[in-house]
Amino acid sequence: MSTMNKKSGDLGTWLMHIFLGVNAVIMLYPIIMMALSSFKTNKEIFSSPFSLPQSFSLDNFAVIWNETNVPRYFINSTIVTGLSVLVLLVVGTMAAYALSRYKFKGNIMISLFFLSGLMLPLRLAIIPLFIQLKTLGLVDNLLGLICIYTAMSLPATVFIMTGFLRSLPSELEDSARMDGASEFRIMVEIMVPLITPAMVIAGIYNAVPIWNDFFFPLIFIQSPEWKTLAQGLTAFFGEYSINYGVLYAGLTLAALPIMLVFIVQSRRFIAGMTAGAIK
């Protein structure tokens, strides 16, 4: 689009840069302030809220590490997100593989079955889900969350993976079949390596909302030792409600890992998270 930039230097271009710049500041400044405040004492937060911290002391972070459950919440969130994404990628890719690479009776019906799952807002079924998980002994249990997240993410995963799998040519598959390779080997050794980029995208698409979710843990987890990070922050906020430096440190710590991954992998993140909305 080089021709579009020919007019650089005129008033319109300047206005555009000012508008974009102001917006970038509005987006980034609060996050930077949150991070800076996490190094401050309460006194500094009151007396000089906008300045740099007097020292980059890690005292607030030490409080979190030593005195709160936040590290435990971290581990729980990692387990829940990791296992959910693993299961849903394996199971979702298997289903998508069947639907996209084979012609069989009922294919369209089953595709529609998965597609209709996209339109069901599971949070409105929270009451039956609660009773169901209670019966299965999965309330106050990380496994319960893993089941819910896997199930609610499957329709979108099948949808995304089917799209990618359909676009693969059938020559490779056919020649392997001629050579007598089993269907299982064709899938695992030939097709799956070709779709790993798609699996990364589907993985990010699902991992971010699962890591960030707070609604399902709010209802299904009660014990402090099983709380997830997003949910645990609410408890932590109640406990440290007047120690603002520690609160900011907790928020910064919770935001840090996902932000770092995002900055390193921004292209994949953006492609992944908008995957469901871009045809």
Added chain:
Amino acid sequence: MAQAIDTTYENAVARRRNLRKLWLAFLLFPAMAILLTFVFLPMASAVWYSVYDWDGLVRGEFVGLANFQEVLFDARNNKFLINAFFNNVKVFIALMIVQNGLALTLALLLAREPKGYRFYQIAFFLPVILSTVIIGFQWKLFLNPIFGLVNTLLRNVGLGDWAMPWLGLPETALGSMILVNAWHWVGFPTLVFLAAIHRIPKDLIEAARLDGASEWMIARDIIWPLMAPAVTIIVVLTFIGSFNWFEIPYIMGGLEGAPAYSTDMLGLLFYRTAFGSVSAGNSDFGTGSALAVLIFIFIFTFSTIATRYLTSREVELS
């Protein structure tokens, strides 16, 4: 002899066919079983539960539509329902204008690939990846009436009169939360719109520009109609998100939609009805399920109508 060969051949074909069926079943069964158990079964049960009387976790008698009647027409419930519903409507309209309007502007500007294009994309998208819990608490701290950064900033630039307890006044609380939501999510529609604009063939825009079309005409007559599918998706997602709005009001205003129910939402009302609260009394799964079914029907109907209508104005490039 020939017959013997035939049967082995047929057997082999039959065996292969069975093996294929088994293989397909193996591939499809786990996903379908999980989805049925944890999504379809509870969704269907919600409808089933709504026509029964409930005592805690125990199902009582069949009561027909009595629960629906209670949600819709009981004087007390009705007051809450209407208040929450119109708050959701306000959220939807405000987000369409503030969040999606800004996103469209940003996308149109970014589509010109200005200097710093990558940086802007990352900056606008950064809040999107963060949990609503982090965003909600962060802004609650920023909006603190005494030491919050927002009021301090206003005082520092001489607008001390504007400094107010943003989340404490019924007039400003909902607006503040909507702005926080817009700040959190604006990057998402921006990048969806941007991707849609990038799919428009560049020579089309170049040709129009060579013919002397103004930037405004290009945006209105070429880009806007051709990005219609992205607009459809964002409008429907905003609609669903607005009527499921829960996290931000829960964290910033609490379960009772403080102050004075000015930030009460259908999602909060549903939670209170189902699991009990000060205003809604004891947990009631019957009326809770009825409310859930009504919200679902409403969202489903309107998003279907909106999708139909918006899709009908989409144009295809042939």
